[in-house]
Amino acid sequence: MFISEAFAQAAPAATAAGDSPLSSLTGMLPLVLMFVVLYFVMIRPQMKRAKETKAMIDALAKGDEVVTAGGMLAKVNKLGETFLTVEVANGVEIQVQRTAVIQVLPKGTIK
Secondary structure (H helix, E strand, O other), rough: OOOOOOOOOOOOOOOOOOHHHHHHHHHHHHHHHHHHHHHHHHHHHHHHHHHHHHHHHHOOOOEEEEEOOOOOEEEEEEOOOOOOEEEEEOOEEEEHHHHHHHEEEEOOOOO
């Protein structure tokens, strides 16, 4: 009564088997452009940030003042391959992973 009958449209005529390669390339162009934009907007900046972080962690030295992932301000006392011993207060030392360091502060920031 309220719903009208729906009729399917006729299918378009089939194209010849010798479809030009240009039309298939044109059909893939938006997909290729999306990947190019994705690379320059997301992937490339993330790789650059990871490279900078790795360089910062490799350049850590004794006496550097750092911020850990937990938000603690600390001074580097000992360096190891994967762990650092940092001083968070006078006489209080803890071990953290190198990857837990998120920022190196300028000298004299921690008093």
